[in-house]
Amino acid sequence: MFAPRLLDFQKTKYARFMNHRVPAHKRYQPTEYEHAANCATHAFWIIPSILGSSNLYFLSDDDWETISAWIYGLGLCGLFVVSTVFHTISWKKSHLRMVEHCLHMFDRMVIYFFIAASYAPWYKLVELLCYIVMGFFPALVILSMPNTEGIWELVTGGVFYCLGMVFFKSDGRIPFAHAIWHLFVAFGAGTHYYAIWRYLYLPSTLQTKVSK
Template sequence: MNLDRFMNKRVPSNKRYQPTEYEHAANCATHALWIIPSLLGSLLLHFWSEDQWARLSAWVYGAGLSSLFIISTLFHTVAWKKSHLRSVEQCFHMCDRMVIYFFIAASYAPWLNLRELGPWACHMRWLVWVMASFGTTYVFFFHERYKLMELICYTVMGVFPALVIFSMSEQSGLCELLVGGACYCLGMIFFKSDGIVPFAHAIWHLFVAMGAAVHYYAIWKYLYADTPSQVQTAR
């Protein structure tokens, strides 16, 4: 089977892989489809909010979730249709990488704000944003220069705050958090497989969408729909 239409040859680590036309279309579609659901889901959390902390957490999480899909779709659309505008494409690519840090921090916000997690929670609430700030700064100065380091930064950012989450006395939602995290981890295999697996980046997008969907379900079910009494009233 001839894969030339569906996948280009792998490039050296210091260069960016150039998707085929089919891959470009798949990269756009696999995140564009989730823009409207992410916006509607954010509104749903807002309507289910019991107090100002729940509303704040809903908006922060919703902004991170929606921004991830919106900016990713914009970048891949520009990379597909406006690749000749190199500075514009570069700007969107940097934003696409930066928003991942914001999304990770925003995904932890509801758990850190609305669950009783012990003494470390109050520190982790702001520490995740410090980590996100360092990550975005790193992208600004070293974008695409050290690709393995970027992957390590994303992994540390995603795993480190979970050490506090696992300490919560109320264990409901923990299974979903692990399943969603596993989706992200498995997806990383395809994130680094451009030129080896056809549509590798689009498959990575699907794993991201699955992980985000599982985590959204856990936030909605255990922090908003079922257990409003667990929302902290004093912080």
């Protein structure tokens, strides 16, 4: 009983910043404030994701690293671009229901692709194809890898995603819940990017300096 009351922001001064809780069969209806936050929290990361992906591409030493950089970069940039476009259309062009619906589905599909793409630099191409099929569970095979560098960063990124799900499921209960979920996604993506950059693409001489 205590937890629901603690999270009942509808009875506080913050109620104007949040949408009312809707049944499962009805559409999520953010407030104007939440619409703006949903767009901004992912639009902000579009340029950094493009620059970061380009950095991995230019640091690539062989064909596999180049392919991995492309796959990961497409997943990373696609995640933020598609999410931003979807939320912008949902906010400013909500009358385009078919377009909005297609973008919503595409937004969900990009998430699955990004999950697999985040692990692309850690595996060979054949293994990657298996993980794309697996979708949700690519991280399980990491435990069998002989080289465990970057494992903790990958785990930390996964924790960010999991914690973010609490807010993803809290629309109508917590102000800006969806935007907060976006931030957790950005933190998770940033943590995984750091692991990929540091342990797989950064030259060994610079890795030593970073470790110090």
